[in-house]
Amino acid sequence: MIPNVLSIAGSDPSGGAGIQADLKAFSALGAYGMAVITALTAQNTQGVQSFQTVDPAFVAEQIDAIFADVRVDAVKIGMVATAEIASAIADRLRHHGARNIVLDPVMVAKSGHHLLQVDAVTALRDTLVPLAQVITPNLPEAGVLLGAPEPASLPEMRQMVRALHLLGPKWVLLKGGHLAGEVSTDLLFDGTTVTKLPARRIITQNTHGTGCTLSSAITALLPRFDMVEAAQRAKAYLTDAIAASAQLSVGSGHGPVHHFHAIWQKDQTP
Numbered sequence: 261m262i263p264n265v266l267s268i269a270g271s272d273p274s275g276g277a278g279i280q281a282d283l284k285a286f287s288a289l290g291a292y293g294m295a296v297i298t299a300l301t302a303q304n305t306q307g308v309q310s311f312q313t314v315d316p317a318f319v320a321e322q323i324d325a326i327f328a329d330v331r332v333d334a335v336k337i338g339m340v341a342t343a344e345i346a347s348a349i350a351d352r353l354r355h356h357g358a359r360n361i362v363l364d365p366v367m368v369a370k371s372g373h374h375l376l377q378v379d380a381v382t383a384l385r386d387t388l389v390p391l392a393q394v395i396t397p398n399l400p401e402a403g404v405l406l407g408a409p410e411p412a413s414l415p416e417m418r419q420m421v422r423a424l425h426l427l428g429p430k431w432v433l434l435k436g437g438h439l440a441g442e443v444s445t446d447l448l449f450d451g452t453t454v455t456k457l458p459a460r461r462i463i464t465q466n467t468h469g470t471g472c473t474l475s476s477a478i479t480a481l482l483p484r485f486d487m488v489e490a491a492q493r494a495k496a497y498l499t500d501a502i503a504a505s506a507q508l509s510v511g512s513g514h515g516p517v518h519h520f521h522a523i524w525q526k527d528q529t530p
Contacts, residue, residue, distance in 0.1 A: 263483035264331055265291045268323070268349055268368070269338030270311065271301035276516030277303075277469030282336060282476035284519035289497065291480035294330065296322040298349075299341045305468055305511025311339045316348040323349065327356040334526035336479035337392075338472055340377060345385035350387035355359060360482040363392040364431070364475035365401045381405070390428030394487060396475045397424065399438040410438070421449040422462060430485050433457075433478070435471070448491050457487055459499045466505035466515035473517055474498045 265286050272278035279295045286293030293523040298319055301311040325387070335358050352359065353528070365384055367376040373525040380398060385405055389395055401409035402420050405427065421434040436445045446457040477494035485493065504521035518524075 263291045263333040263480065264294065265476075266296065266326055266332050266478070267335065267336045267338065268296040268319075268340075269336070269472070269476055270301055270302055270341065271297055272469070274304040274468075274511065274516075275314070276305065276491060276510065276514075277472045278338060281469040281472040281516070281519065282338065282479075284496075285473050285476040287521060288479045288519050289477055289480040291334075291483075292481075293325055294332075296326065298345050298509045299339055303433075304486060304513065305515055307511035313345060315342040316342070320347055320348045320352050323356070327352075327358075331354075332358060334362065335362065335469055335480045335484040336362045336476050337388060338475070339366040339376070340380060340384060340388070343380040344491050346380055346383040346388055350391060353391060353408070354428035355447045357449065358391075359393070360400070360479070361484065362475050362479045363388055363395045364471055365389075365395060365397050365405060365513040366471070367401050367404055380400050385427060392429040392431075394433055394478065394491075395424065395427075395429045396433045396435065396471070396478070398435045398471060402434055406447060413439070417445075418428050418454060421447045421454065425515065425527055426450050431490055435474070437470070440511045445490075446495065448488065455491075457491060457495045459495055461497070462502045465513070466518045467501065467509070468514040470498060470502065470517060473501060473519065 267282035270278045283293040299313045302309040304305040399410040411420050425431045432449045434447045443458050444461045477497050479492035501517035504518040
């Protein structure tokens with residue numbers, strides 16, 4: 261059965277991150293994608309110029325409309341922007357008994373533009389994190405969630421992944437992409453066992469939407485695989501998507517990854 265998966269996130273008109281990246285990853289990995297919009301951004305590969313949030317009540321109505329009609333096998337939460345939107349999402353997902361919730365705590369765009377209001381951090385941590393099957397913070401986001409300096413080494417990551425688990429999610433995937441080195445290692449933790457997810461580091465500026473893509477890939481895979489295998493497959497998919505990103509020519513800043521690298525032919529010129 262083809263899984264139905266829902267992304268609750270912001271829109272990126274340049275197509276590299278947010279809802280657009282999520283739907284691409286869902287499709288590439290064989291899931292039927294749906295979307296609830298929380299915010300509209302004006303952005304491109306060079307950065308975020310501005311954004312406008314959607315009324316929290318309307319975010320709730322979008323969620324209710326989906327669950328009233330469609331079987332939802334997994335939910336990815338990305339940009340929530342405000343405390344009120346975070347609370348609305350948590351309320352409706354609890355009401356509908358949503359499962360396989362993947363929370364990507366989007367706080368800052370690749371350009372450095374803040375996408376989460378300060379008071380929303382508390383709401384996200386207290387209302388959404390405990391609902392999550394897995395949270396997928398990068399190192400700066402992990403530091404913000406815990407009110408602590410971001411890890412600067414793999415041993416420090418091991419300490420922080422345990423602290424993050426105490427916030428209430430069933431699993432934590434702490435992404436190590438901000439560390440230096442030829443290998444980029446993420447840590448997956450269920451409260452008992454730390455699983456290392458290493459991958460070769462690819463030197464490229466085409467990293468727009470990598471966090472969105474990894475979390476949405478996990479969301480697409482969770483209905484069919486256990487957490488460890490879903491995370492491993494998602495990491496491999498993202499690594500290949502980054503490696504193939506040079507096949508695209510999109511913008512002059514941080515370009516997108518190639519979500520359909522395994523599907524599109526390298527040369528589709530007639």
